[in-house]
Amino acid sequence: MLRDIIDGIREDWKGDWLSLILAVGILFMFSQGWVSPVFGYSTEQPAWAGAIIRNIYYPVYLCAFVLLFLSWRQVLSGLMRTPILVALIVMCAASYLWSVDPSATMRRFVAFAMTCLAGYVIAARFSWTKLIEVVAIAYLILIAGSFIMAILFPDKGRMTTLFVGAWRGVFAEKNNLGAVMDVGFLACVAAAIHVPRRRWLWAAAAAGAAFLVLMSTSKTSLLALILGTGAMSFIWLSRRGPILGIVLTWLAVCVLMALGTFIVLMPEKLFLLLGKDATLTGRTNIWEGIDFVMQKQPLTGYGYGVVWSTEGEWTPLRWITEVAGFRAYHAHSCWYEVWLATGYIGLTIWACLFAETWLKAFYRTYRGDGGYFALPFITIYSLMSLTESIAIGWNDIRWCLIVIMVVKLALPGDGPKARLLSDTPEMKYRKLYS
Numbered sequence: 034m035l036r037d038i039i040d041g042i043r044e045d046w047k048g049d050w051l052s053l054i055l056a057v058g059i060l061f062m063f064s065q066g067w068v069s070p071v072f073g074y075s076t077e078q079p080a081w082a083g084a085i086i087r088n089i090y091y092p093v094y095l096c097a098f099v100l101l102f103l104s105w106r107q108v109l110s111g112l113m114r115t116p117i118l119v120a121l122i123v124m125c126a127a128s129y130l131w132s133v134d135p136s137a138t139m140r141r142f143v144a145f146a147m148t149c150l151a152g153y154v155i156a157a158r159f160s161w162t163k164l165i166e167v168v169a170i171a172y173l174i175l176i177a178g179s180f181i182m183a184i185l186f187p188d189k190g191r192m193t194t195l196f197v198g199a200w201r202g203v204f205a206e207k208n209n210l211g212a213v214m215d216v217g218f219l220a221c222v223a224a225a226i227h228v229p230r231r232r233w234l235w236a237a238a239a240a241g242a243a244f245l246v247l248m249s250t251s252k253t254s255l256l257a258l259i260l261g262t263g264a265m266s267f268i269w270l271s272r273r274g275p276i277l278g279i280v281l282t283w284l285a286v287c288v289l290m291a292l293g294t295f296i297v298l299m300p301e302k303l304f305l306l307l308g309k310d311a312t313l314t315g316r317t318n319i320w321e322g323i324d325f326v327m328q329k330q331p332l333t334g335y336g337y338g339v340v341w342s343t344e345g346e347w348t349p350l351r352w353i354t355e356v357a358g359f360r361a362y363h364a365h366s367c368w369y370e371v372w373l374a375t376g377y378i379g380l381t382i383w384a385c386l387f388a389e390t391w392l393k394a395f396y397r398t399y400r401g402d403g404g405y406f407a408l409p410f411i412t413i414y415s416l417m418s419l420t421e422s423i424a425i426g427w428n429d430i431r432w433c434l435i436v437i438m439v440v441k442l443a444l445p446g447d448g449p450k451a452r453l454l455s456d457t458p459e460m461k462y463r464k465l466y467s
Contacts, residue, residue, distance in 0.1 A: 041230045045163075052103060053167060055096045056155045060171035062093045063148065063430040064213065066178060066203040074189055074205050090428050094147040100154035107157035107444070114443040117386045118436065122149055124379045125337040125425060132336025134343045141338035144427035152436025157444065162227045164441060165406050168434070169224035169235060172217030176241045178203045179210060183248070200248035211246050211254025212421070215413050216434070218242035219261050223406040253420070257413040264409035268398050316365040316420060322353030323369050327376075334376035338427065349373070367424035374425065383424060386439065391415075393442040407438055 046053050061067070069075075072082045101108055112119060125142055132138040159167060179202025182190030192199045192207050199207040218239050225235035246254050326349040327334070335349050341362050344350055354360050364370040372380045394411045397404035414435065417423055426432040 038231055038234055045228075045230075049163070052100060052158050053170075055100055056158065056167045057171045057174075059093055059096050059100075059151050059155065060168065060430055060433065061174055062090065063151070063428055063433050064171065064175055065428070065430075066175045066213070069205045070178070070182065070189070070203055074201070090144065090147075093151070093428075097147060097151040097154055100158055101150065104154060104158040108153050111153050111157050111440040111444055115439055117382060117389060118149075118439050121379065121382045121386060121425070122146065124375050124382055128334065128337045128375055128379075131330075131333050132339055133348060134336065134339040137339045137342060138336045141427055145337070145425065148427050148429060148433050149436050152433045153440050155433075156437045156440035161441065164437070165220065165223045165227055166231075168406070168437075169217075169220040169238065171430075172213075172220050172242065173238050175203060175213060176217055176238055176245065179214075179245055180241065196250060199250045200245060202245060202249075207249045208251045208254065211249035211251030212257070212417060213430075214242040214245040214249070215254050215257045215261060216410065216431075218246070218258060219265070219406060219409045219413070222265060223409075226405050253416075257416050260416060261409040261413045264412045265405060268404050268408060271398050318357040318359075319353065319361045319365055320369055322356035322361075323364060323373055325356050326352045327372065330376060332376045332378055334372060334374050334379065337374045337425070340373050363422040365420055365422060367418040367422055370422040371424050387415075390435070390439055390442065394438070397442065407442060410434065410438060 068086060072086070122145075125145060129135050129138045129142065155167065156164065179190065179200070182202050183200045184190070190200065190202055191197075192201055196207055200210060201207045202210045204210045204213065221235045221239035221242060225232045225239065228235065243258060246258050340349050340353075350360075364373055368380065368383075371383045375382075390411055394404070394407040397407050414423070414431070417431075423429070423431045424435070
């Protein structure tokens with residue numbers, strides 16, 4: 034069986050080895066699953082480590098430029114088809130003009146732009162089937178590494194304080210492991226569906242990711258896993274026939290409306306389900322602080338990537354800390370994070386991009402190859418976005434994947450595979466005489 038898997042990989046990826054290695058390497062580096070095993074399991078890295086980590090990303094950007102050279106026409110097409118995403122990127126760059134720390138905004142925007150470029154080139158380079166397997170391979174490395182660290186090096190791969198014994202794998206904190214493995218589970222299941230010749234490999238990897246979610250003891254990640262599985266089941270059943278698809282779509286809309294009503298009218302019940310108190314472990318205090326400081330600059334915010342690192346007597350961070358009662362390091366909500374950095378203008382652009390991605394992913398439920406990953410991914414991303422800062426991030430796999438989804442959903446057909454097929458003599462003959 035192992036030999037068959039190896040032979041199948043050689044056959045499927047013949048001629049694309051360079052692109053495969055570069056894309057997997059980029060996603061793995063953006064996952065930051067290498068940071069804790071190399072620099073230590075601490076939520077606060079020393080200054081010297083931070084400097085080394087920043088320099089390590091420059092070769093990653095170079096890999097993105099190599100992929101850009103290999104697929105620049107498709108990337109250009111992706112840019113023209115994603116005006117909302119481009120507008121959000123431009124808004125982050127424009128925030129330099131009113132940033133509380135312009136130099137830091139510029140540095141972090143460069144890293145942000147490179148992360149977006151990586152998303153564009155990976156989406157443009159591969160067909161849906163190959164793209165899903167690229168993502169699955171990157172997460173397979175994280176799955177294997179997390180098992181190794183948790184089993185062979187339990188003093189590092191498991192929590193030693195607070196939630197003692199909970200698995201954290203290659204990450205500094207158990208919730209990070211759970212959130213990453215949610216996406217890993219979806220990617221591996223999607224790969225098992227789209228690449229049947231390696232179905233058993235990806236099914237086993239998906240089982241491993243689900244096991245890691247359970248061992249992380251993260252209730253939020255467990256709920257996200259259930260939602261992602263439900264989304265995949267919805268897609269599979271919807272493709273059984275048009276009548277069943279209509280019925281399930283109607284049910285899905287009703288469930289989403291009921292869930293939204295539940296969140297608005299009874300948020301304390303949701304917190305209880307997630308095993309958290311009514312303040313979401315202090316998150317609502319941070320949001321109150323952000324509400325306070327945003328009264329001064331609600332339209333434009335305070336600049337991209339600088340609020341949480343710019344300290345001083347009259348900085349936004351000082352007043353957020355004053356209201357919250359403690360020093361926070363991010364907004365713990367992608368919506369508050371975008372608002373704080375780019376104001377209502379950027380928040381409106383992000384909301385439009387978010388809605389567009391949802392609609393296109395839902396459309397893929399009924400046609401095309403992307404549905405088995407795009408819709409489940411945006412489903413669990415939506416849940417995580419409520420309490421985690423996972424938008425407009427730099428050197429971050431979650432934001433890179435969002436860019437990949439936005440671009441891939443915007444490109445016609447199945448990407449390079451569809452364009453190459455249209456250039457074959459048979460297809461040219463059909464067009465000429467049809």
